[in-house]
């Protein structure tokens with residue numbers, strides 16, 4: 001089981017902690033927990049609206065593909081720890097039963113999102 005600490009750059013949103021089974025993406029994990037995160041292309045690595053920052057636990061997340069790297073560079077304020085949440089698959093936990101990942105969701109108020 002993964003524990004995901006979710007922080008927000010948007011001032012009026014409170015950080016929260018959610019739980020998720022392995023083999024889900026971080027996008028799926030936040031949406032299953034009713035946290036808003038835009039995902040305009042439907043999670044197929046064809047936009048940048050699901051952009052997040054991985055603060056902790058990157059070793060538990062599937063590696064970035066070249067395609068994701070291309071897109072993440074086009075996100076607003078990309079940093080070294082930028083990822084696209086729809087591509088962040090939480091890897092199977094072999095020897096341990098619990099792991100923690102910490103993310104920050106950038107301010108999404110300028111993104112014109114649409115729900116899927």
Ligand code: FES
Pocket residue numbers: 038039040041042043044045046047048049050071084085086087
């Ligand atoms: S939802 Fe479009 S790249 Fe993740």
